[in-house]
Amino acid sequence: MRLKWFFLLSLLFTGGVQASEPVVFVLAATDKVVVTNPKGQKYSALPTQRLLHGHTIAVPKGQRFSVLILNTGNRRVYNGPARLKVIADTVRVLSGPAVKVFPVEQAHLDLIDQWINLYARPRGVPLPKRDKAEKEDASEANPLRVLQPIDGSLLLTRTPEFVFRGDLPREGNLMIFDSRGKRFWVEPLESEYVSLPPAAKFEWGQSFTWEVRRLTGGRVVHGSFHIASEETARSLLEARVPDHASTLPELKLFYGMRLQLAKAFKEANEVWESLGMELTVQGQPSRIRP
Numbered sequence: 001m002r003l004k005w006f007f008l009l010s011l012l013f014t015g016g017v018q019a020s021e022p023v024v025f026v027l028a029a030t031d032k033v034v035v036t037n038p039k040g041q042k043y044s045a046l047p048t049q050r051l052l053h054g055h056t057i058a059v060p061k062g063q064r065f066s067v068l069i070l071n072t073g074n075r076r077v078y079n080g081p082a083r084l085k086v087i088a089d090t091v092r093v094l095s096g097p098a099v100k101v102f103p104v105e106q107a108h109l110d111l112i113d114q115w116i117n118l119y120a121r122p123r124g125v126p127l128p129k130r131d132k133a134e135k136e137d138a139s140e141a142n143p144l145r146v147l148q149p150i151d152g153s154l155l156l157t158r159t160p161e162f163v164f165r166g167d168l169p170r171e172g173n174l175m176i177f178d179s180r181g182k183r184f185w186v187e188p189l190e191s192e193y194v195s196l197p198p199a200a201k202f203e204w205g206q207s208f209t210w211e212v213r214r215l216t217g218g219r220v221v222h223g224s225f226h227i228a229s230e231e232t233a234r235s236l237l238e239a240r241v242p243d244h245a246s247t248l249p250e251l252k253l254f255y256g257m258r259l260q261l262a263k264a265f266k267e268a269n270e271v272w273e274s275l276g277m278e279l280t281v282q283g284q285p286s287r288i289r290p
Contacts, residue, residue, distance in 0.1 A: 022050035028066040028249040057084040119283030151223035162194040171215035
């Protein structure tokens with residue numbers, strides 16, 4: 001009897017583990033494709049989503065849905081009207097036209113594997129700790145924050161630009177430090193947009209930290225960035241995918257993923273915007289609403 005119960009529990013445990021493993025990786029979806037999870041919750045289908053066993057997908061007439069089947073490594077494209085269901089190792093067509101199947105090159109499979117490893121399904125991400133000055137600013141009506149460069153960014157240019165939002169500190173300075181912590185440049189912060197002059201000679205491959213500091217003392221906001229090597233910058237920029245209506249959204253996605261994994265966030269965000277989406281820092285996609 002004990003062996004029988006142990007066997008049944010083993011089956012249940014194994015099934016639960018398999019059910020939690022992603023079956024497909026979404027590569028492209030037009031804006032009216034809707035996913036329903038096993039709990040009955042509905043949401044817009046978006047590239048980079050991972051769907052599990054039991055998810056269903058509604059593809060209205062004129063809409064398109066493209067996925068990678070993780071088990072086989074092939075790409076499947078579904079054109080609406082169609083109703084689909086994710087089963088143990090593929091996507092079943094419940095109604096609609098026959099699926100179109102395409103191979104995926106190894107470089108793109110490797111890219112997806114890196115993405116899944118980096119952006120695991122979030123289970124609650126701790127909030128970053130803030131220093132005393134930032135906590136004080138958080139209580140202000142419109143605290144200062146930086147839009148560019150995103151902290152930890154890889155820049156593909158030697159002319160960094162800063163974009164801030166919020167209340168600028170009175171008589172504040174933007175201070176930039178090199179990798180040894182030595183002061184590299186100081187620029188008065190008089191506008192939300194800061195372009196540094198040619199005299200600030202940034203070189204390929206250099207790393208920097210920066211902070212906005214009040215003249216009276218006190219750090220308001222800070223971050224870091226790294227300027228790519230000339231070879232890396234050229235390689236990423238030359239791989240650019242044209243933003244044309246005729247360009248497959250899958251190709252845009254792969255380029256955006258390559259930029260994101262390299263931490264070239266500025267250029268990656270331009271790709272996500274062209275796909276009508278944005279990403280959180282944990283890699284969670286959401287659709288940009290007009």
